[in-house]
Amino acid sequence: MEGTRPRWRILLSYARPHRWRLLGGGLLGFAGGVAGLAQPLVAKTVIDAFGGGQGLAGPLITLGVLVVVGAVISAAGMYVLERTGQSIVLAARRQLIGRMLRLPVPEVDRLKPGDLLSRVSSDTTLLQTVTTNSLVDTVNGLFIGLGAIILMGIMDPVLLAVSLGVLVVIGGGVMVIMPKISRATERAQAAVGEMGATLERALGAFRTVKASGIEAAETEVVGKAAEEAWRRGVQVAGWTALTGIAGGLAIQVAFLAVLGVGGARVASGAMEVSTLVAFLLYLFYLTEPIAQLVQAATQLQAGLAAVARMREIEDLPAEPVAPVGPAPAAPASVASAPAGAVRPGPAAPAGARGEGPGPRATAGDRPAVPAVPAGPAGGPASVRFEGVAFRYREDRPRVHDGLSFEVPAGSVTALVGPSGAGKSTVFALLERFYEPEEGAVLVDGRDARDWPLAELRGSMGYVEQDTPILAGTLRDNLVLAAPGATEDEVREVVRLTRLEPLVERLPDGLDSQVGHRGTALSGGERQRVAIARALLRRPRLLLLDEATSQLDAVNELAMRDVVEGVAGETTVMVIAHRLSTVTSADQIVVLEAGRLRAAGTHDELVELDALYRTLASTQLLVSQH
Ligand SMILES: Nc1ncnc2c1ncn2[C@@H]1O[C@H](COP(=O)(O)OP(=O)(O)OP(=O)(O)O)[C@@H](O)[C@H]1O
Numbered sequence: 001m002e003g004t005r006p007r008w009r010i011l012l013s014y015a016r017p018h019r020w021r022l023l024g025g026g027l028l029g030f031a032g033g034v035a036g037l038a039q040p041l042v043a044k045t046v047i048d049a050f051g052g053g054q055g056l057a058g059p060l061i062t063l064g065v066l067v068v069v070g071a072v073i074s075a076a077g078m079y080v081l082e083r084t085g086q087s088i089v090l091a092a093r094r095q096l097i098g099r100m101l102r103l104p105v106p107e108v109d110r111l112k113p114g115d116l117l118s119r120v121s122s123d124t125t126l127l128q129t130v131t132t133n134s135l136v137d138t139v140n141g142l143f144i145g146l147g148a149i150i151l152m153g154i155m156d157p158v159l160l161a162v163s164l165g166v167l168v169v170i171g172g173g174v175m176v177i178m179p180k181i182s183r184a185t186e187r188a189q190a191a192v193g194e195m196g197a198t199l200e201r202a203l204g205a206f207r208t209v210k211a212s213g214i215e216a217a218e219t220e221v222v223g224k225a226a227e228e229a230w231r232r233g234v235q236v237a238g239w240t241a242l243t244g245i246a247g248g249l250a251i252q253v254a255f256l257a258v259l260g261v262g263g264a265r266v267a268s269g270a271m272e273v274s275t276l277v278a279f280l281l282y283l284f285y286l287t288e289p290i291a292q293l294v295q296a297a298t299q300l301q302a303g304l305a306a307v308a309r310m311r312e313i314e315d316l317p318a319e320p321v322a323p324v325g326p327a328p329a330a331p332a333s334v335a336s337a338p339a340g341a342v343r344p345g346p347a348a349p350a351g352a353r354g355e356g357p358g359p360r361a362t363a364g365d366r367p368a369v370p371a372v373p374a375g376p377a378g379g380p381a382s383v384r385f386e387g388v389a390f391r392y393r394e395d396r397p398r399v400h401d402g403l404s405f406e407v408p409a410g411s412v413t414a415l416v417g418p419s420g421a422g423k424s425t426v427f428a429l430l431e432r433f434y435e436p437e438e439g440a441v442l443v444d445g446r447d448a449r450d451w452p453l454a455e456l457r458g459s460m461g462y463v464e465q466d467t468p469i470l471a472g473t474l475r476d477n478l479v480l481a482a483p484g485a486t487e488d489e490v491r492e493v494v495r496l497t498r499l500e501p502l503v504e505r506l507p508d509g510l511d512s513q514v515g516h517r518g519t520a521l522s523g524g525e526r527q528r529v530a531i532a533r534a535l536l537r538r539p540r541l542l543l544l545d546e547a548t549s550q551l552d553a554v555n556e557l558a559m560r561d562v563v564e565g566v567a568g569e570t571t572v573m574v575i576a577h578r579l580s581t582v583t584s585a586d587q588i589v590v591l592e593a594g595r596l597r598a599a600g601t602h603d604e605l606v607e608l609d610a611l612y613r614t615l616a617s618t619q620l621l622v623s624q625h
Pocket residue numbers: 109392393396399417418419420421422423424425426
């Protein structure tokens with residue numbers, strides 16, 4: 001229903017919650033105007049008093065008070081309206097931001113971040129004037145205009161008909177132009193969005209731009225987008241100027257018409273000269289309200305354009321709102337487990353691990369490793385892909401084509417395969433960023449589509465290959481997905497992911513800033529921060545996309561500690577690029593062209609699968625512990 005609502009009603013819906021403030025601001029403005037009107041009268045008493053030799057003090061004080069009070073009231077009215085305008089912009093921004101962050105991944109793949117940014121920053125500001133000053137001006141203009149028209153009608157209905165005839169003809173012309181202003185503003189705003197998108201493209205790859213020496217070329221690209229925004233802006237200016245003169249023109253033409261018709265009526269004795277003069281004065285009195293109405297209508301067009309661009313986002317499908325609240329706190333006994341403590345035995349007995357290739361080792365067989373802050377509530381999750389077919393877009397080939405495999409609860413499963421085989425897509429489908437075309441992705445035997453989305457994602461920790469870090473402090477980044485994490489838990493994951501030396505080195509420890517996108521950290525540190533962040537979430541299923549670029553020894557040890565530290569209590573799926581990861585995995589799933597090629601242990605696959613042998617001897621081969 002929202003989508004079919006006329007835009008002007010949507011616009012009014014932004015103002016509605018603030019109607020009393022708008023009324024208050026409007027009334028203050030009106031009172032200020034009345035105080036202004038009273039000033040000439042009081043000025044007259046000053047002059048009279050001056051001429052009559054009476055005391056000047058009284059009238060002068062009255063005049064002074066009137067001027068000051070009038071100015072204060074007008075300023076207060078303006079402040080109330082401007083403030084309300086800001087509140088309306090704030091509400092619109094909050095709504096839009098909330099919506100954007102809940103857009104499904106495929107929608108955001110399609111949209112440009114720079115353009116989205118401009119909708120929140122630039123389009124919303126267009127609401128400010130139209131929902132406040134323009135609204136008040138429209139009401140004022142209508143009242144004053146109607147009052148004048150009634151008086152003119154009482155004075156001479158014929159001349160009123162002449163005046164209205166002229167006003168309606170010119171007003172009709174203005175109405176034809178108005179939608180053009182709306183369309184031109186929409187295009188101008190779209191051009192501003194495009195400019196934002198091109199600038200974001202350049203700033204997003206800032207170092208590459210510099211290293212490639214393409215500053216001038218990129219400046220040209222962004223400059224072209226800015227030029228387009230200018231061209232559209234000039235179009236808006238042209239149409240606005242045209243409507244601006246229409247108000248004055250209407251009055252002048254009406255004046256001439258009334259003078260002609262009125263003059264003839266005076267000559268024929270049908271009306272008095274004084275009536276004609278009074279009528280003409282009223283006609284001029286209409287100039288201000290008409291100008292106000294035209295200006296408000298012009299601003300309304302800009303507001304409508306903004307609404308259209310904001311609605312484009314709000315009409316897109318959105319994911320359900322996740323319940324807010326920190327993850328449940330970990331039991332203190334586990335959270336404070338000393339370094340090197342052996343975890344409690346394997347959480348899932350072998351029999352509970354489901355069918356499929358059996359895990360090679362249970363967690364109990366592993367060497368003593370540090371514990372993660374706490375075991376996940378609900379125990380490790382199992383995963384099954386059943387004949388999954390998936391493509392990113394209609395016009396693209398299938399990435400998965402009948403993919404089936406099973407990951408028993410509590411096991412460590414490594415996914416390997418040539419580049420582009422669809423490994424990362426397995427994780428994207430598990431997180432339900434996308435939905436399969438055919439088949440099903442099952443978590444704990446339940447179709448991922450049947451899970452409440454927040455619960456499904458809440459049970460997983462996902463470490464992307466390019467490990468995004470957000471601007472803020474190291475601590476902000478760690479507790480991002482687990483705001484309820486205790487200091488002990490944070491310290492524990494820091495130790496487990498071998499981030500301690502980094503924390504000690506940083507001037508403010510955990511509270512040091514990591515820079516925009518974590519630029520103050522090395523690639524390996526960024527990856528370990530991402531792992532620590534995922535662990536603090538106490539996931540039932542840990543999805544690790546090993547970075548191919550960060551293959552240093554510290555990272556490798558950190559990865560091994562993490563996997564060993566959580567195995568058994570948490571199911572681990574890791575897209576493996578290190579031989580050490582696959583050799584210690586319970587099972588290895590080999591993907592090729594979106595299908596399962598083979599599954600088994602390292603030794604089995606080396607024996608049985610040629611592709612795995614090749615992968616193990618080339619791509620995967622890094623170092624072995
Ligand atoms: N968002 C996307 N939109 C369109 N196509 C995509 C998208 N993401 C991935 N693809 C395509 O899907 C295919 C599988 O990608 P995926 O990232 O799952 O491969 P991968 O096995 O993880 O590869 P790698 O080891 O190189 O990371 C690739 O051909 C890729 O180009």
